[in-house]
Amino acid sequence: MGVQPKIGLEIHGYIDVPSQVKLFCNCSLVPAEPNENICPICTGQPGSKPMRPNKEALDAILKIALFLNCQLNTELLWQRKHYSWPDLPNGYQKTMSGAYSKPVGLNGNFLGIGIEEIHLEEDPARWDPVSGGVDYNRSGFPLVEIVTKPDFTSSAQVREWIENLMVALSYVKAVRRDLGVKCDVNVSIAPHFIRTEVKNVNSFSAIVDAIEYEIKRQQTEEPKQQTRAWDESSGTTKFMRSKETAQDYQFIPDPDLPVIHVTNELVEPLKIALPDRPDQKQAKFEALKVPGDVAQKLAANLLFASEAEKDMHALKNVPAEFVANRYNNEIRGILAIEQKDAEHLLVMDTVLRQLLIEKFADRTLSNIKFKELLSDLVHGDVDLIRKSVADTAASKPDDEALIAYVKEAILARPEAAVDARAGKEKAINAIVGYVMAKTKGGADAAVIQKLVREHL
Amino acid sequence: MNREEIEKQAKTIMDSFLKELATIEETHTFGLEREQSMREPKHEPSSETFKRAFFANAPKVKDNLIQMERKQW
Numbered sequence: 001m002g003v004q005p006k007i008g009l010e011i012h013g014y015i016d017v018p019s020q021v022k023l024f025c026n027c028s029l030v031p032a033e034p035n036e037n038i039c040p041i042c043t044g045q046p047g048s049k050p051m052r053p054n055k056e057a058l059d060a061i062l063k064i065a066l067f068l069n070c071q072l073n074t075e076l077l078w079q080r081k082h083y084s085w086p087d088l089p090n091g092y093q094k095t096m097s098g099a100y101s102k103p104v105g106l107n108g109n110f111l112g113i114g115i116e117e118i119h120l121e122e123d124p125a126r127w128d129p130v131s132g133g134v135d136y137n138r139s140g141f142p143l144v145e146i147v148t149k150p151d152f153t154s155s156a157q158v159r160e161w162i163e164n165l166m167v168a169l170s171y172v173k174a175v176r177r178d179l180g181v182k183c184d185v186n187v188s189i190a191p192h193f194i195r196t197e198v199k200n201v202n203s204f205s206a207i208v209d210a211i212e213y214e215i216k217r218q219q220t221e222e223p224k225q226q227t228r229a230w231d232e233s234s235g236t237t238k239f240m241r242s243k244e245t246a247q248d249y250q251f252i253p254d255p256d257l258p259v260i261h262v263t264n265e266l267v268e269p270l271k272i273a274l275p276d277r278p279d280q281k282q283a284k285f286e287a288l289k290v291p292g293d294v295a296q297k298l299a300a301n302l303l304f305a306s307e308a309e310k311d312m313h314a315l316k317n318v319p320a321e322f323v324a325n326r327y328n329n330e331i332r333g334i335l336a337i338e339q340k341d342a343e344h345l346l347v348m349d350t351v352l353r354q355l356l357i358e359k360f361a362d363r364t365l366s367n368i369k370f371k372e373l374l375s376d377l378v379h380g381d382v383d384l385i386r387k388s389v390a391d392t393a394a395s396k397p398d399d400e401a402l403i404a405y406v407k408e409a410i411l412a413r414p415e416a417a418v419d420a421r422a423g424k425e426k427a428i429n430a431i432v433g434y435v436m437a438k439t440k441g442g443a444d445a446a447v448i449q450k451l452v453r454e455h456l
Numbered sequence: 457m458n459r460e461e462i463e464k465q466a467k468t469i470m471d472s473f474l475k476e477l478a479t480i481e482e483t484h485t486f487g488l489e490r491e492q493s494m495r496e497p498k499h500e501p502s503s504e505t506f507k508r509a510f511f512a513n514a515p516k517v518k519d520n521l522i523q524m525e526r527k528q529w
Contacts, residue, residue, distance in 0.1 A: 021497035028499055034520040035510070038502055043510060052495040086524035133521030258493040
């Protein structure tokens with residue numbers, strides 16, 4: 001029996017504020033030279049007081065909490081989380097987490113993983129531990145912290161989930177996906193499930209590597225509750241300290257910041273403007289007769305799901321399941337090959353994409369041709385695609401021509417024909433290949449295969 | 457004026473003040489409504505005067521970065 005890990009995440013994402021203004025001051029968040037966007041507040045000068053928090057950041061955090069199905073707290077309290085670190089000018093971080101906290105959202109879920117809590121906080125400055133240099137441009141950037149329940153059981157599951165989460169949160173315009181995530185990973189293994197927290201895990205691949213390393217380490221070392229740091233260069237985790245508790249941070253309510261009352265008037269407009277969650281999208285696909293597993297896979301990526309839904313409604317004569325499978329297979333595959341994110345779907349020509357799916361569905365395009373043109377679509381070669389679709393449709397062999405090619409192939413490949421009659425699949429494929437070459441990929445391989453079997 | 461008279465006058469003043477104070481309607485509540493507890497963000501350029509003072513007061517600056525301790529523990 002394999003190792004049974006329990007994995008939980010604390011994910012920090014950068015909140016998308018349209019004004020590009022910091023949480024507690026009006027300094028810009030636009031990238032700039034080091035220490036360009038600073039003021040007495042975000043550099044913690046003696047006597048400075050924070051401005052009231054940025055309204056756009058609160059709207060964004062509420063959207064995240066609603067989208068992740070959380071219960072909302074109606075009174076939000078700012079706290080001071082004290083710790084001494086070179087990147088923290090005040091000596092404390094302003095956060096909605098902590099000992100007396102009321103986080104923005106509680107008890108949510110996303111794609112089958114429980115969400116413990118969601119809260120808003122400020123980012124510290126950027127400190128380079130090697131050079132000792134500190135840049136305060138980032139100090140006061142609004143951050144969301146999403147704490148999951150320890151529901152994950154493998155690193156692969158974590159990676160897929162977190163990628164889908166970030167796609168979804170950038171889609172609802174609440175999180176800046178381009179700025180990446182910072183993650184703390186909690187790992188424990190059976191039978192004791194004594195938790196180790198791994199800090200500084202700042203990329204998707206590092207998350208996977210850190211989890212894999214911890215699972216192996218915990219099998220050989222005595223289990224202890226502790227905090228470790230991920231060391232990217234060595235690919236290992238290193239002991240930092242025994243796990244700190246809430247008392248170590250000396251949380252106190254921040255007297256400079258008022259309690260925020262979350263009212264229905266505030267929440268309802270945000271709720272209405274939210275897109276479907278993955279579970280809602282899945283239900284919609286299933287209502288269009290897409291099988292459950294296909295619908296679930298498609299709904300997990302909100303961008304794929306939204307674009308596929310558009311195509312399903314536009315292509316009335318194409319079964320929704322066919323469209324769903326194109327997204328789950330060919331489109332997903334081409335984007336991976338071309339190393340493009342799901343967002344690339346949004347810059348692709350929608351009409352042409354739908355045309356390709358339609359022509360593939362009515363067998364005007366073969367699977368090979370469909371993939372080839374999808375690749376062209378990713379590169380934006382729209383004129384080339386239009387011409388190619390038109391040429392393929394014009395040169396598409398009719399059934400009679402196709403039968404003639406099949407007969408010709410059987411005569412041209414007599415040895416393959418003998419083997420094919422004996423039931424050898426490779427031989428059938430050789431004959432199919434001959435016909436595909438004759439039709440220059442314009443015919444459908446499955447149709448040819450059927451005709452070959454009929455005429456052997 | 458002796459001590460007793462001063463205390464008597466002070467009591468009269470305080471009583472009168474407390475009487476007036478009691479007539480004021482209590483308006484304070486704990487916590488503020490959202491419109492008062494949040495702000496509409498408005499971009500403001502950083503003050504060049506502040507930045508000059510900030511860098512001048514820093515113990516050490518290199519490439520516009522404030523030099524703090526290095527990780528040596």
